[in-house]
Amino acid sequence: MAQMTMIQAITDAMRNELKNNENVLVFGEDVGQNGGVFRATEGLQKEFGEDRVFDTPLAESGIGGLAIGLGLTGFRPVMEIQFFGFVFEVFDSIAAQMARMRYRSGGVYSSPVTIRSPFGGGVKTPELHADSLEGLMYQTPGIKVVIPSTPYDAKGLLISAIRDNDPVVYLEHMKLYRSFRGEVPEEEYTIELGKADVKREGKDVSIITYGAMVHASLKAAEELEKDGISAEVIDLRTISPLDIDTIIASVEKTGRAIVVQEAQKQAGIGAFVVAEINDRAILNLEAPVLRVTAPDTVFPYASAEDVWIPDHRDIVDKAKKVYNF
């Protein structure tokens, strides 16, 4: 098995699908010769040719429309939005067009589009590059939203996303691109969309999270262990649809839970997870379900990221609060 960074695993998944299906097309700003600003498409144009892997003019809305049109003619587009903060430029194509194509045509047409995009704080970008905007996507019926946290998950989830016949927004946390390596099989494999993964088992408190916060939560779990608190860490992996069964099974076991997200508190995934737990498992709860989130400001100036983004200490504090409730 190979050791890969998350970005290598992402490239590997695209290579696999470009080989696997001649209708797969990879395109976006700078994805061709340059291999993408993060090198996610490194070498792909050379290997598969300009017909399959190509640059687009610099216009996100146009990229979205192109993907819809190519999808209608039988292609399987994998489009890149260079940074997810630019999603507002292409929001109509995603939320008003792709997400509704199947519905508006009463099941006749679909948009089998994968939208890959880097996001996430901690790498000191200019504004509108790092924002966690997955909540906007979650509010949109008709699309799936995937956020991997490990190289292994990244490959299996991206292959599944590309093979999915509905639009999938696949968000890649920039801080995880090269921060560590993990074991990734060289052969192809898929991870079912909508399935969470228990990244660490525990019995006292469930920490439900996704993206880079999985790693902060695992670090928090280690600290909690020192104080004799056994934390279970659930990586949602797909935030739309959520894997309710895994969440509820964990909460039924531990009776205590916190939800951790890098995004602002307002109208986030965390709020929805809390509501679902209340609906389905309130009698199992020994304490209220609390949230660890960023504050409800605009994503911070680069030099203020370290005080704004939640870290493992915030998670430890909240976990202890529900544990000692």
Added chain:
Amino acid sequence: MTKTIDAVQDQFETFQILSEDGEVVNESAMPKLSDEQLQELMRRMVYTRIWDQRAISLNRQGRLGFYAPVAGQEASMLGSQFALDKEDWILPGYRDIPQMVFHGFPLYQAFLWSRGHFQGGQIPEGVNVLMPQIIIGAQIIQAAGVGFGLKKQGKKNVCITYTGDGGASQGDFYEGLNFAGAYAANAIFVVQNNRFAISVPVEKQSAAKTIAQKAVAAGIEGIQVDGMDVLAVYAATQQARERAISGEGPTLIETLTYRYGPHTMAGDDPTRYRTKDLDSEWEKKDPLVRFRKFLEKKNLWSEEQENKVVEEAKEDIKASIKKADGAPRQKVTDLINFMFEELPFNLREQLEQYTAKESK
């Protein structure tokens, strides 16, 4: 010294074949159409005019739903569609229902779309049209994609899309033209300039003298056509189609036209923004009157033929409304099933809930 902009704008003269009196003023541009084809063009325009009148009246009776009148734009709509091959794609705006229907979309489904029924969006297999687009301009970037897809597949087919003069102000309009140009996509962009975007006159949309000239910035062909002249619209579209399928790239066609009626039947009152003088000025250019004169001179059209089409249209509409009336009552369970190929947990649960509720 001539300003660059004047030098560009002055090149966009209006392309015309038939004068308002139905005289051929541009013989060399006459498309090669058989007598039967010429009659069929007239038949479609008459049919559509009757359909429009019936639709307005059905709307007033509360029997139709959303409707955007088309009278005045028949030549622009039907002349362009007539130049297409059955395998070509149409990405319509919400007024472009006639092109869809003459491309194979059943009339009763058009009525169901108006009424807001899911069967109105279920395009039959083999009919290459999309559902009418509501977001102004969204179809233009998608047309670049469909046109690029057709090119990639080596197909001798095009994607044609329609918007209005207001649509040419949208960012997606410029992005669509630019993308299609950059990829030399098999695309045709038709801007039906009917002079008003709801109430805002075209003069207030842009400093550009023509919309056709906007092609220049995208590096593609552009032409302004007399949109009340069905032969000119047909010829321009046919040439654009030839260029596209022979790899010469997309074309922007601006048709100068006019909608006689309101923007939609949902309360728009054109007397608030248009004068009677302007209305009658454009009615003099009427596409049906003009083409009828042309055909009558060639002994290709008679009152008898006209009446036959009128009756045929009325019968079709009656039958199609009856068929639309027979569509099933919509259920939430139907709608849930159209969300994804495979339903996620939330919709599976809601499907169960609504199945129970709707079976009561």
